[in-house]
Amino acid sequence: MSWQLRVATLDDLDAIMRLETATFENDAWSEASMRAEIANPSARYFVAEPVDPPREVVAYGGVLAPRRSGQADIQTIAVAPAARRSGLGRTMMNALITEARGRGAGEIFLEVRADNPGAQNLYESLGFEALAVRAGYYQPDNVDAIVMRLTVPTPTVGPA
16 A cells, blocks of 8 residues: 655644554543644644545654754654554654754654564664663553664765
């Protein structure tokens, strides 16, 4: 299946929240928090949907990257179960990394659940390294968070 990514708008909030609450049952963001994130000019959220109808949001992700701050944080990312293992998570992460780089970030941080080895492997394959553990960060499940950092590589241009 083919996907298209686009910048999320507040019109996508209901679809994002359906995926948010289905993916993060015990620690989903509130609708008010997600609304504030999507509207925040220092953040950029993307959604993914199939190219062909029916068009529905099957993934989303967001990065907080204030311009010229030098740092960014991947705020959240989720992919619907039917769209997993298709490369969509990697595509979404690359879009978030590109956005952060474009806003001047030299470092990107994220937290990942210690009980989510699939996500950890994806982030490591993109160059993120584990820095620390935040004990009991994810509540009410009392699951640790692994803090990871990517030193953003400088884009290079060469002959085609």
